[in-house]
Amino acid sequence: MEEIRVLSPTAILGYGFPLASFEAGLERDPHVIAVDAGSTDPGPFYLGSGQSFTQRSAVKRDLHYLVAAALERNIPLIIGTAGGSGAMAHVDWNLSIVEEVLRELGRTASIAVIYSDIERDLAVEKLKKGEIQPLGPVDQLTEEDIRASANLVAQMGLEPIMAALEAGAEIILAGRAYDPTVFAALPILKGFDTGLALHMGKILECAAIAATPGSGSDCLFGTLGRDSFVLEAPNPARQCTKLSIAAHTLYEKSNPYILPGPGGSLDLTETVFEELAGGKVRVSGTKYVPTEQYFVKLEGASLVGYRTVSIAGVRDPIMIEQIDSVIAGVKERVADNFQELKDYHLHVHCYGKNGVMGELEPTPVPGHELGLVIEAVGPSQEIADTICSFARSTLLHYGYPGRKSTAGNLAFLYSPSDLSAGAVYRFNVHHLMQVDNPNSLFKMELGRSGL
Amino acid sequence: MRYVKDVALVVRSKNAGPYELTLDLMFPDENTYDEVRGSITKERIAELYKIDVSQVLSIVHFAPAHAVKITLVRPRPSGDLGETDVYGAQQHAPLFDLTY
Numbered sequence: 001m002e003e004i005r006v007l008s009p010t011a012i013l014g015y016g017f018p019l020a021s022f023e024a025g026l027e028r029d030p031h032v033i034a035v036d037a038g039s040t041d042p043g044p045f046y047l048g049s050g051q052s053f054t055q056r057s058a059v060k061r062d063l064h065y066l067v068a069a070a071l072e073r074n075i076p077l078i079i080g081t082a083g084g085s086g087a088m089a090h091v092d093w094n095l096s097i098v099e100e101v102l103r104e105l106g107r108t109a110s111i112a113v114i115y116s117d118i119e120r121d122l123a124v125e126k127l128k129k130g131e132i133q134p135l136g137p138v139d140q141l142t143e144e145d146i147r148a149s150a151n152l153v154a155q156m157g158l159e160p161i162m163a164a165l166e167a168g169a170e171i172i173l174a175g176r177a178y179d180p181t182v183f184a185a186l187p188i189l190k191g192f193d194t195g196l197a198l199h200m201g202k203i204l205e206c207a208a209i210a211a212t213p214g215s216g217s218d219c220l221f222g223t224l225g226r227d228s229f230v231l232e233a234p235n236p237a238r239q240c241t242k243l244s245i246a247a248h249t250l251y252e253k254s255n256p257y258i259l260p261g262p263g264g265s266l267d268l269t270e271t272v273f274e275e276l277a278g279g280k281v282r283v284s285g286t287k288y289v290p291t292e293q294y295f296v297k298l299e300g301a302s303l304v305g306y307r308t309v310s311i312a313g314v315r316d317p318i319m320i321e322q323i324d325s326v327i328a329g330v331k332e333r334v335a336d337n338f339q340e341l342k343d344y345h346l347h348v349h350c351y352g353k354n355g356v357m358g359e360l361e362p363t364p365v366p367g368h369e370l371g372l373v374i375e376a377v378g379p380s381q382e383i384a385d386t387i388c389s390f391a392r393s394t395l396l397h398y399g400y401p402g403r404k405s406t407a408g409n410l411a412f413l414y415s416p417s418d419l420s421a422g423a424v425y426r427f428n429v430h431h432l433m434q435v436d437n438p439n440s441l442f443k444m445e446l447g448r449s450g451l
Numbered sequence: 452m453r454y455v456k457d458v459a460l461v462v463r464s465k466n467a468g469p470y471e472l473t474l475d476l477m478f479p480d481e482n483t484y485d486e487v488r489g490s491i492t493k494e495r496i497a498e499l500y501k502i503d504v505s506q507v508l509s510i511v512h513f514a515p516a517h518a519v520k521i522t523l524v525r526p527r528p529s530g531d532l533g534e535t536d537v538y539g540a541q542q543h544a545p546l547f548d549l550t551y
Contacts, residue, residue, distance in 0.1 A: 040469055043530030043537040136470050137508070137524045243477075246516035247461070250475050254467040254522040256513045273515050304532065345532050358535040360526050362501045362545050377532060426531050427469045 003225045004187045005030045008204035011216040013037035013062055013079060013094075014054030017207075021219040024234035026069055028221055031190075033070050034182040035062075036205045037094065038081025040299065040427075041252075048150045048301030048425025050089030056097060063101045067171065071107055076165060078172045078182040085299075086176030087151035088117050095173055095449075102450030109171050109450055112164035115443045116153045116175030118298065120146050123433070131434040135297060136254075138430045145428045149300030152429060157262030157296065158194075160442040161185040167446050175442070176299065178261045179205040187224050195288035199266055200229040202259065203248055203283075210248035211238040211279075228284035230276065239279030246273045262297070263438060264290035293434050296441065300429030305345075306381040307421040308388035310374040312395075312410035318402050319409055320366050323350060326409075330395045334387060341378070344387050348395075349373040372410070377424050388418050455491075455549040458483050464543035467522060469529040471508065472539045474521040474546060484517035490551035491519050499545040 007030035010017045014037070042053040052059070070077035083090020095113055102109055123146045126132050132141050146152065153176040162185045164172045174182065180201025187197040200222045203210050208218035211233040218238065223230045231240045249256045249268065259266040270285040314320055327348045334346060351371035354361035374395065376387035396410045435441055456462060461477035476491065478484040493507040500506075500523070508522040527534040536542055 040529070041466055041538050044469070044528075045530065136468060138470055243516060246513070247475075247477060247518065250473075250477075250513060250516055250518055250520055252465050252467055252473070254471055254473050254509060254520070255511050256516075256518075256520060257511065271515065347533050349535065356535060356541050357544075358526060358533065360500060360502070360542060362499065424532075427528050430468065430470055430528075 001190055003223050004190055004192055006183050006187070006200065006204060006222045006224070007033045008183060008207045008220045008222070009033065009035055009066060010062060010219065011036070011207040011209050012039065012054065014059040016058065016062060016217040017219050018235060019065070021235040022065060022069070025219045025221050026073070028234065030075060030221070032076050032078060032186045033066055034078040034080070034204070035066065036080045036179050036182060038084050038086055038176065044301040044425040044427045045423070047085035047087060047153070047299060048303060049423055050087055050151060052084040052090060052093060054084060059094070060097050060101060063097055064104070067098065067101050067109070068105055071109055071170065076170060076172065076186065078161060078174070078185065080174045080177035080179060080182035082173045082175060085151070085153070086116050086174070087153050088115055088175070091115060091173055091175050098171060098173065099449050107450050108448055110169050111171045111173065111447060111449045112167060112169030113445045114156065114160045114164060114172065114174045116156055116177070118152045118154050118441065120149070120152065123152060123298065126433050132298070132431050135430050135432050141429060141431050145300065145302070148302040149429055150303055150425065152298065152300040154433065154441055155262060155297040155299065156442045157181060157438050158185050158188060159438040160444060162189050163439060164444055164446070165189055167444070169446060180261070183222065192224050193226070195266060195286045196229055197224060198261065198288060199268070199271070199283060199286040200224055200231070202266065203231060203245060206248065206251065208233050208235065208238055210245055211240050212244040213238060214244070228282050230280050230282045232278070232280040240281040242273045242275040242281055245281045245283065263294045264288055294438050295432040295434055296438070298429050298431045298433050300427070301425040302428040304424045304426050305377045305379050306384045307375065307377045307424045308381070308384040308418055309421055310388055310392045310418045311413045312372050312374070312417070313413070314370045314372060314410065315368070316405050316409065317368070318404060319400060320370055322400055323353065323366060323370060326395070326398055326400050329400070330391055330398055333394050334391050337390060338387065341383060341387070344376060344378040344383060346387055346391055347375045349375065381420055381422070385418065385420055392417060452550045454547070455487055455551055456547045458487060462543050462546050464539055464541065466529055466539040470525055472523045472525045472542055474523070474543055476519045476546065478517040481514070481517060484514070487551045488512050488519050491521070491549065495549065496521055499548055
């Protein structure tokens with residue numbers, strides 16, 4: 001086998017793809033269809049709550065085409081970070097959609113499901129042995145953090161996915177997985193270079209975002225040879241250029257030369273990007289450098305409370321001039337009125353002043369109108385509703401110095417003015433954990449499903 | 452003195468994981484990249500964002516994309532209480548005042 005071909009249909013399962021692009025990708029005769037389904041970008045809620053940031057009907061639409069094509073061509077379909085965050089609830093949700101699609105297609109398939117949830121006791125034991133360390137500007141982990149995680153997952157490397165392929169799975173649903181692994185596992189199993197396979201996966205993972213014009217809902221195709229790989233967009237409206245591919249290497253990471261992952265790093269210091277005719281780019285020279293100890297990334301999110309928000313505008317110049325002291329006065333009034341409630345968070349975001357950048361805003365100068373978002377988070381929805389409602393009515397009638405608009409301070413966008421926004425989570429684990437065996441953490445279940 | 456924004460192709464920000472914010476400046480060609488990159492220092496960035504220099508984690512020059520990448524500690528982790536930009540996609544505007 002001199003080359004191996006990988007089709008990445010879309011940046012995130014559920015983001016969609018044009019059928020013509022997908023068919024053009026299939027015409028290039030891929031050996032595997034792989035897709036990343038996850039991201040931490042949408043924030044901690046999804047990992048914490050077990051919900052997906054994609055919609056079921058959109059995921060089902062994509063899976064319908066992916067499952068049908070993979071089974072028809074007898075090539076594996078590999079889905080990474082199933083359900084968006086890769087915890088058991090996410091994976092099972094994604095599995096139920098695959099099963100529904102199989103029933104509708106009248107097909108059966110052997111499905112491997114790989115869970116990435118970490119037993120709290122195991123993590124605590126590892127912590128006590130000193131085998132967990134912060135990843136980036138994060139505090140040391142504590143046992144309380146581990147116990148408080150609503151979901152705690154580890155990011156799997158190549159090994160569990162390769163094991164599922166060797167076990168003969170036609171469809172693989174992986175929990176939290178290092179993004180490139182779903183694209184790289186089959187090539188590496190077939191003896192292709194690990195560094196090149198992972199680097200190709202790193203680019204395929206975001207699909208046509210790496211092409212120009214970029215798109216998160218279109219395909220990218222990778223062909224891996226013995227000493228380089230070539231990327232192209234099946235959609236003729238998109239090109240891969242040296243710059244678009246190299247630029248993608250920068251995306252969402254802090255150092256483009258050294259890209260760390262489970263068990264090792266990709267070293268791009270010698271990488272060469274070459275533009276070929278026909279909108280293709282060849283990449284070579286990337287090396288994989290295994291680490292002495294195998295580390296996996298742990299991700300956890302814990303429940304903070306429940307949120308209620310109220311949105312309103314201010315146009316009065318006298319009030320805008322003193323908005324900071326008005327908000328401080330309202331917060332004081334709320335605290336004074338609910339002295340028994342200590343455990344709440346009340347914040348008023350000021351769009352038009354520093355709503356986007358918060359404390360990072362170098363020029364917090366208000367414009368001629370402000371958009372306020374009153375946000376209350378409390379230990380129950382009722383408390384959040386109470387604090388938000390009280391802050392809102394206090395702000396509405398707050399008497400600041402020099403006030404002339406004595407009928408009310410706020411232009412409410414909606415009635416009802418307050419929106420109960422439900423559970424709030426925060427990331428509380430972002431650490432590296434040392435493991436002896438990169439397979440043993442991740443439980444695989446293999447079964448036949450469908451019809 | 453010229454503004455970097457006038458010669459940059461891309462000025463953007465994004466999360467690099469939930470705890471870091473990464474800023475990319477990309478230039479159209481090697482000459483512009485070489486001309487500008489030396490003037491992008493941790494001190495200049497700290498000044499623009501009015502933050503401590505220690506909060507500027509790294510500045511990396513990436514020749515294949517004619518790019519300079521700046522990584523900051525996020526003031527708050529993505530989605531934390533009081534946080535304002537979950538994806539970190541709108542934290543780049545102070546770079547428009549960068550000169551060389």
